[in-house]
Amino acid sequence: MIPAPFDYARAGSAEEALSLLTEHGEDAKLLAGGHSLLPLMKLRLAQPSVLIDVGRLRDLSYIRDAGDHIAVGALTRHHDLETSDLLETEAPILKHAAGEVGDPQVRHRGTIGGSLAHADPASDLPAVVLALKGTLVARSPSGEREIRADEFFTGFLESALAPDELLTEIRIPKVAGLGWSFQKFNRRAQDWAIVGVAAVVDGERTGVGLVNMGSTPIRAAAVEAAVAGGASAEEAAQRAVDDAEPQADLNASVEYRTHLAKVLVRRALEEARA
Amino acid sequence: MTPATTTETDVPTGLEPGGTDQPPDEPAGPVVGTRRERREDPALLTGEARFTDDLQIPGALHLAVVRSPFAHARITRVDVSPALAMPGVVAAFTGEDLQGEWAAPMPCAWPVTEDMKSPPHLPLAVGKTCYAGDGVAVVLAESNEAARDAIDAVDVEYEPLPAVTDLAAAISDEVVIHEDLGTNTSYRWELHLDDDAVERAFADAAHVVRERYIQQRLLPMAMEPRACAAVPQPFGGDITLYSATQIPHILKIMTAVTLGFPEHQLRVVAPSVGGGFGSKLNVYAEELLVTALARKLHQPIRWVEERTENALGTIHGRGQIQDIELAADADGRVTAVRVDLTADMGAYLQLVTPGIPLLGAFLYCGVYDVPAFSFGCTGVFTTMTPTDAYRGAGRPEATYAIERAMDALADEVGVDPAEIRRRNYIGADRFPYTAVTGLVYDSGNYEAAAAKALDLAGYDDLRAEQQRRRAEGGPKHLGIGISSYFEMCGLAPSRVLASLNYSAGGWEAATVRMLPTGKVQVVTGATPHGQGHETSWSMIVADKLGVPPDDVDVLHSDTALSPLGMDTYGSRSLVVGGVAIDMACDRVVDKARRIAAHQLEAAAEDLEFRGGEFSVRGSPDRSVPLAAIAFAAFTAHDLPDGEEPNLEAHVTYDPPNFSWPFGTHVCVVEVDEETGGVEVRKYVAVDDCGNQINPLIVEGQVHGGIVQGLAQALFEGVVYDADGNLVTSNLTDYLVPSAPDVPSLTLDHTVTPSPTNALGVKGIGEAGTIGSTPAVMNAIVDALRPLGVDEVLMPASPLNVWNAIQRAQSRPDPERTTTSATAGDTNADAGGAS
Numbered sequence A: 001m002i003p004a005p006f007d008y009a010r011a012g013s014a015e016e017a018l019s020l021l022t023e024h025g026e027d028a029k030l031l032a033g034g035h036s037l038l039p040l041m042k043l044r045l046a047q048p049s050v051l052i053d054v055g056r057l058r059d060l061s062y063i064r065d066a067g068d069h070i071a072v073g074a075l076t077r078h079h080d081l082e083t084s085d086l087l088e089t090e091a092p093i094l095k096h097a098a099g100e101v102g103d104p105q106v107r108h109r110g111t112i113g114g115s116l117a118h119a120d121p122a123s124d125l126p127a128v129v130l131a132l133k134g135t136l137v138a139r140s141p142s143g144e145r146e147i148r149a150d151e152f153f154t155g156f157l158e159s160a161l162a163p164d165e166l167l168t169e170i171r172i173p174k175v176a177g178l179g180w181s182f183q184k185f186n187r188r189a190q191d192w193a194i195v196g197v198a199a200v201v202d203g204e205r206t207g208v209g210l211v212n213m214g215s216t217p218i219r220a221a222a223v224e225a226a227v228a229g230g231a232s233a234e235e236a237a238q239r240a241v242d243d244a245e246p247q248a249d250l251n252a253s254v255e256y257r258t259h260l261a262k263v264l265v266r267r268a269l270e271e272a273r274a
Numbered sequence B: 001m002t003p004a005t006t007t008e009t010d011v012p013t014g015l016e017p018g019g020t021d022q023p024p025d026e027p028a029g030p031v032v033g034t035r036r037e038r039r040e041d042p043a044l045l046t047g048e049a050r051f052t053d054d055l056q057i058p059g060a061l062h063l064a065v066v067r068s069p070f071a072h073a074r075i076t077r078v079d080v081s082p083a084l085a086m087p088g089v090v091a092a093f094t095g096e097d098l099q100g101e102w103a104a105p106m107p108c109a110w111p112v113t114e115d116m117k118s119p120p121h122l123p124l125a126v127g128k129t130c131y132a133g134d135g136v137a138v139v140l141a142e143s144n145e146a147a148r149d150a151i152d153a154v155d156v157e158y159e160p161l162p163a164v165t166d167l168a169a170a171i172s173d174e175v176v177i178h179e180d181l182g183t184n185t186s187y188r189w190e191l192h193l194d195d196d197a198v199e200r201a202f203a204d205a206a207h208v209v210r211e212r213y214i215q216q217r218l219l220p221m222a223m224e225p226r227a228c229a230a231v232p233q234p235f236g237g238d239i240t241l242y243s244a245t246q247i248p249h250i251l252k253i254m255t256a257v258t259l260g261f262p263e264h265q266l267r268v269v270a271p272s273v274g275g276g277f278g279s280k281l282n283v284y285a286e287e288l289l290v291t292a293l294a295r296k297l298h299q300p301i302r303w304v305e306e307r308t309e310n311a312l313g314t315i316h317g318r319g320q321i322q323d324i325e326l327a328a329d330a331d332g333r334v335t336a337v338r339v340d341l342t343a344d345m346g347a348y349l350q351l352v353t354p355g356i357p358l359l360g361a362f363l364y365c366g367v368y369d370v371p372a373f374s375f376g377c378t379g380v381f382t383t384m385t386p387t388d389a390y391r392g393a394g395r396p397e398a399t400y401a402i403e404r405a406m407d408a409l410a411d412e413v414g415v416d417p418a419e420i421r422r423r424n425y426i427g428a429d430r431f432p433y434t435a436v437t438g439l440v441y442d443s444g445n446y447e448a449a450a451a452k453a454l455d456l457a458g459y460d461d462l463r464a465e466q467q468r469r470r471a472e473g474g475p476k477h478l479g480i481g482i483s484s485y486f487e488m489c490g491l492a493p494s495r496v497l498a499s500l501n502y503s504a505g506g507w508e509a510a511t512v513r514m515l516p517t518g519k520v521q522v523v524t525g526a527t528p529h530g531q532g533h534e535t536s537w538s539m540i541v542a543d544k545l546g547v548p549p550d551d552v553d554v555l556h557s558d559t560a561l562s563p564l565g566m567d568t569y570g571s572r573s574l575v576v577g578g579v580a581i582d583m584a585c586d587r588v589v590d591k592a593r594r595i596a597a598h599q600l601e602a603a604a605e606d607l608e609f610r611g612g613e614f615s616v617r618g619s620p621d622r623s624v625p626l627a628a629i630a631f632a633a634f635t636a637h638d639l640p641d642g643e644e645p646n647l648e649a650h651v652t653y654d655p656p657n658f659s660w661p662f663g664t665h666v667c668v669v670e671v672d673e674e675t676g677g678v679e680v681r682k683y684v685a686v687d688d689c690g691n692q693i694n695p696l697i698v699e700g701q702v703h704g705g706i707v708q709g710l711a712q713a714l715f716e717g718v719v720y721d722a723d724g725n726l727v728t729s730n731l732t733d734y735l736v737p738s739a740p741d742v743p744s745l746t747l748d749h750t751v752t753p754s755p756t757n758a759l760g761v762k763g764i765g766e767a768g769t770i771g772s773t774p775a776v777m778n779a780i781v782d783a784l785r786p787l788g789v790d791e792v793l794m795p796a797s798p799l800n801v802w803n804a805i806q807r808a809q810s811r812p813d814p815e816r817t818t819t820s821a822t823a824g825d826t827n828a829d830a831g832g833a834s
């Protein structure tokens, strides 16, 4: 429960964070809300020698109407998402899902950027951003680039971010008025999902993301295609694990997780269409 | 809010009502029976309370323990030298280095049979480790951080041996854990009353049910982890041991014996203690290590546990396979109960490990009038953390088995679970009731408590709704579970303990002392760790002596202040320790009466004592307050001839019987057949603990107890993998429920005073835990019976519920048979535990 020794530097701006990242290279880790990184460090599963704290970069904490999309700063806390009026109308699934993350303490510290950058298959927001077909903006000393959500998650706790890149913004297409559902099935209110399903139903542009159904957050492309092809919720749900690789853990066997994903996809599609 | 009989509170909040009931000025009438806020709470809530790890101990070295990562292994080499080279490290020792410190192995105070096998258990393992977490070496450093860093540097070579995590495998002796014992079976304990009667009852039975239940292991998970510090005094060789313990008195004796240290030079202090639930009712390696090293190095040594260490190195609870059979006549009246247990001791016997199943042995007939009973228990060693007392200790297990089996019998006979119970309750007119075991239940009215609970739950309406919904179909199933419990607490009559071969008595000591200014000092040997003894004891004394409760100070938890005591566990504090306080008050009043009679020039028999004042019967103007007597006793200027100065009394009270609280809990659940999810819709508990000293504290105990029992049913369960690694070693994997995860609790009570003590009280500390688990599980199985489910493994996680449904649906024969569940199955259901 005591992390290995590390140095700590607080970045005063995004630029400073980038130069510190360049300076310390692979040994450094960005620290946002710390609610994924610090537990790993306490268990000594992560032992970065330098922490670069970006947690106080207020100019990366915002939820803005950017015309055709909503722009969310990477350092925006879950609590700010959960209480955003703009999201309420333009992307209610994100607002709702943020309110289902952990407990109030976690939601006041954890950030959407940290949630995505951590690339944990069990986290809620990656699946939601997948379902919303969002775009992530990464900045490095050499400039800025956009990464599609479905190309962002590359492996277990691995993302398309380069070691010298800072995630700055998440762009969410406006989905006002579309049917949506977020199904989070867990044992205790504060827990990660055993299985979660995020669905935004819009005919051919339907998006479905899965929580905890493989080594990365998963886009259920086969379910999306079935819905686009006019399948019923029940029929589409049969394709729930086509893109997944469910694993066994303390809370689920492979069979149970597979079954649960089908039930929750069906319920999500039914609720989104209702 | 008035002190209503029914309150509905969100749990756990603990803090609400009370305050409004308590008038700002001291109430005029008796305080016993009022909802008085706990005087302990302000310090706890403001952070003023000092726990062991909060103590400032200049010059203390921090101890960290190198723990075996293997469940079962030979230790071929331990090299501490790399750790000694680390910054801040002062010393390091292997198990072998410290072997000379121990005059005796770690204590087990309950050798349940003459031939019980117990392996020598040292604070640090020598030669072999027998569970993951077993200590093999220690490091002492200038800071906790330095000590923790250094334990990784200690070089230990292990030769792994096969783990034994399955009770059937343990009994087979294929792998013998303690070679010198030649077997993994520690003991076989049997209760034979009239075997022929049992045989006959089963032969003649119209109905027989045979059930197997699995009591999964649980982690006690007190909020405050364990901590201890041994501080040598500057001269004279005395040592003070501070420990987050429930049992400073017992710890003092056992530490003295294990270390060969003069008992009179050891003082044990339990500072504020943040919960124990039985897990701090023990003598632990770390307590012995800090004391031995303080003696060896003449320096204070301290240690505090990490959460994962707590999961590995603090005792576990439960861990039994229960086989229970009921024989019944055509109407479902139980004619015999036969029980056989296999109990998981873990790797070694801790303080009372082997006795835990025996504390339940006498409860397997439940609240029912059962004429024939037999019981047997086999205690076996495994390569897992030792088990020991956990809230209820043996009685929750027993209650679970009989209450689950009563539901199975109801199903077999084809009557409602409420009706099968009504047909079998011991009638209210039968008390004191001598059970087939020979034990005498002090008082009870089981049917009245049950009727009240069923009424509060709206039982008949629920059954009607269930019938309607079953006809309609749908994925959600309504289930209603009943548990009528009683229990045996207030440990304990010393002679009964003797008959069970327990190595100590069950008395409690109390001193009540009037100070010269009229204030009162109470010394209790019952050591609180969150229960509110100070509040309750002060209330008892206030009414007895006619003083305001705030004028009563309660001293405890320090063997120098309260040299005699048997501490707190087994719901004993009030029933034994509180009654001792009450008796000591009587003796104070007796002595004061003699002095008052002398002063008033009246006969002692002619004096009345009321409202803190003695007056002569018939002439109320001739009176003297107790405070004046206290002062007179202090000055000793004018005492009756032969009367000793000062006004105090000391009582050591040995209870004549256990106390037998009881009640009925009703749980209502909705089970989602598709996901396996269980939602508790309603929870009603009607408990009877006799007279209530402070209903607010009673409710708090019931709330916490129910949640802990519900946690066993729904959330908690220890999982080991096949290699003997503890998988559920942190609070992400071991699911302790929090406030949003538990339902609102509807509480009510009946009052059937105990006739065996003057206060008419019974214990309430464990009742909630004992009553709740079977109520929840009966509700879940009740919901799923139409799907052919007759057993769901605990915890009833969505996975275990779903698996139970799958099992039932793939079973060709829907007839009730012995369920095939085994302990291994629990782990398998938990996902094979990676």
Ligand SMILES: Cc1cc2nc3c(=O)[nH]c(=O)nc-3n(C[C@H](O)[C@H](O)[C@H](O)COP(=O)(O)OP(=O)(O)OC[C@H]3O[C@@H](n4cnc5c(N)ncnc54)[C@H](O)[C@@H]3O)c2cc1C
Pocket: A029, A030, A031, A032, A033, A034, A035, A036, A037, A038, A039, A054, A074, A075, A100, A101, A102, A103, A106, A109, A110, A111, A112, A113, A114, A115, A117, A118, A122, A123, A124, A125, A161, A165, A166, A167, A168, A190, A191, A192, A193
């Ligand atoms: C008790 C508890 C319960 C939780 N329950 C849930 C839950 O139910 N659902 C859920 O989804 N999550 C849950 N979480 C995780 C929580 O949402 C975390 O806050 C989130 O996953 C990570 O965000 P963070 O800001 O804390 O990131 P940090 O922990 O600070 O960082 C995580 C990783 O992302 C990197 N990183 C952070 N910000 C950036 C950035 N801007 N650019 C590049 N890299 C960056 C860090 O270097 C690190 O590797 C829980 C956490 C806890 C402690």
